[in-house]
Amino acid sequence: MASKAHYSLAGWLLGALVVVPALTLPEVARASPVATGFDATQITACDDCYTGAVNLGFSADFFGTTYTQAYVSNNGYLTFNSGQGTYTPTGLTASYSGQPIIAPFYGDVDTRGAGSGLTAYGTGTYAGHSAFGATWPLVGYYSSHADKLNTFQVILVNRSDTGVGNFDIYFNYTQIQWETGDVSGGANGLGGTSAAVGYANGSGAAGTYGQIAGSLVPGTFLDSGTAPLITTTNDGVPGQLLFQVRNGGVAPPPTGVPEPGAVVVLATALAALGAVRFGASSRR
Numbered sequence: 001m002a003s004k005a006h007y008s009l010a011g012w013l014l015g016a017l018v019v020v021p022a023l024t025l026p027e028v029a030r031a032s033p034v035a036t037g038f039d040a041t042q043i044t045a046c047d048d049c050y051t052g053a054v055n056l057g058f059s060a061d062f063f064g065t066t067y068t069q070a071y072v073s074n075n076g077y078l079t080f081n082s083g084q085g086t087y088t089p090t091g092l093t094a095s096y097s098g099q100p101i102i103a104p105f106y107g108d109v110d111t112r113g114a115g116s117g118l119t120a121y122g123t124g125t126y127a128g129h130s131a132f133g134a135t136w137p138l139v140g141y142y143s144s145h146a147d148k149l150n151t152f153q154v155i156l157v158n159r160s161d162t163g164v165g166n167f168d169i170y171f172n173y174t175q176i177q178w179e180t181g182d183v184s185g186g187a188n189g190l191g192g193t194s195a196a197v198g199y200a201n202g203s204g205a206a207g208t209y210g211q212i213a214g215s216l217v218p219g220t221f222l223d224s225g226t227a228p229l230i231t232t233t234n235d236g237v238p239g240q241l242l243f244q245v246r247n248g249g250v251a252p253p254p255t256g257v258p259e260p261g262a263v264v265v266l267a268t269a270l271a272a273l274g275a276v277r278f279g280a281s282s283r284r
Contacts, residue, residue: 004048004087004142004183033172033240034153038133040122047110047142049074050083056132057123058158061165061248062100063201063208070156072121072134074111076195077103078154087142088184092198092211100201104154104171105221105229107195108181109139113146126170131157141189142181148189151175152229163246171197171241173229176221186218194218197229199243199250210250212241 043049053069060067062080071083080100089106090096111118117138124131133155140146151174159166178189185192196216200209214220214227221229234252235242243250 032151032174033237034135034137034151034174035124035126035133035155035172037124038122038126038131038135038153038155039120039137041120043072043074043111043119043121045111045116045118046074047112047144048085048087050079050085051121052083054121054132055123056156057130058132058160058167059165060156060158060167060245062102062245063203063250064248065100065201066165067100070132072119074119075109076105076107076136076152077101078134078156087181088193089196089216091216092196092200092209094204094206094209096200096202096209097204098200098202102154102156102169102199103197104173105136105150105152105176105195105197107150107179108142108184109136109150110142110144110181111139113140113144115146116140116149117151126155126157127168129157129159129161131155138175141178142183145178145182145189148177149175150178159244159246165248167245169199169243169245169250171229173232173239176223176225176229179218179220179222190222191218195221197221197241207249210243 043051050071050073053071055069067080070078070080072078073084075085075087082099087108092103119136119139121134124133133153135153137151138149140149153172155170157168157170159168179194180186180189180192194216196211198211198215219225220227223230230239233240
């Protein structure tokens with residue numbers, strides 16, 4: 001793994017090879033799924049920092065272990081055994097051997113740059129139930145860059161009404177402009193070892209991890225990417241992923257199939273583009 005003190009020129013050169021789509025589709029108006037209220041406590045501007053144990057406000061059974069506290073990492077994820085500042089994302093698959101993790105955007109967040117927002121967390125109510133959430137509002141990337149900013153969120157919702165320890169995981173996205181920090185092989189926030197999205201308990205056992213298709217693949221999750229997080233959905237809300245944790249297990253697992261939200265937005269944009277082209281040709 002590259003050191004933040006000595007990242008190589010090769011990383012910059014490889015990052016520069018990111019392919020930018022030749023066609024920019026018209027933007028389709030949409031509501032932001034990122035919820036307000038989960039920001040009572042802010043983490044001071046920092047790089048690779050994390051909180052101490054913070055109370056969830058309920059008990060969460062995550063793959064057979066019950067937790068009442070979590071640790072918020074500035075780098076876009078929650079852990080459960082201790083705080084963690086790892087910045088270059090690893091795959092959240094069978095090969096992952098770290099501590100239990102839930103990651104809406106595992107990447108090298110750096111909030112020290114002028115213009116970056118601050119990571120925050122807190123408790124509240126969501127979808128009609130008590131919840132704990134962490135929000136990364138318009139945050140920059142390493143090293144102290146704020147020319148591109150991301151806004152995303154994770155919310156854990158108490159669903160003890162369906163069984164002891166049951167909860168829901170929501171990943172919410174409003175804006176994803178960068179995918180990589182300087183020492184993860186990228187340049188200007190792009191390329192290299194890009195962000196991972198998913199969850200894992202660290203055992204590597206089948207059924208104890210899930211990684212969203214496109215993780216670690218440059219150019220996928222960006223607003224201008226091939227599968228933007230801001231339009232991806234598995235519950236009908238563009239920019240939102242929902243995973244239900246019941247009896248310790250997570251469902252549904254991530255899928256590699258294009259999500260409905262992305263398809264709807266793409267179809268709408270293409271229709272708008274076609275209308276513009278038709279109108280132009282009819283005036284000839």
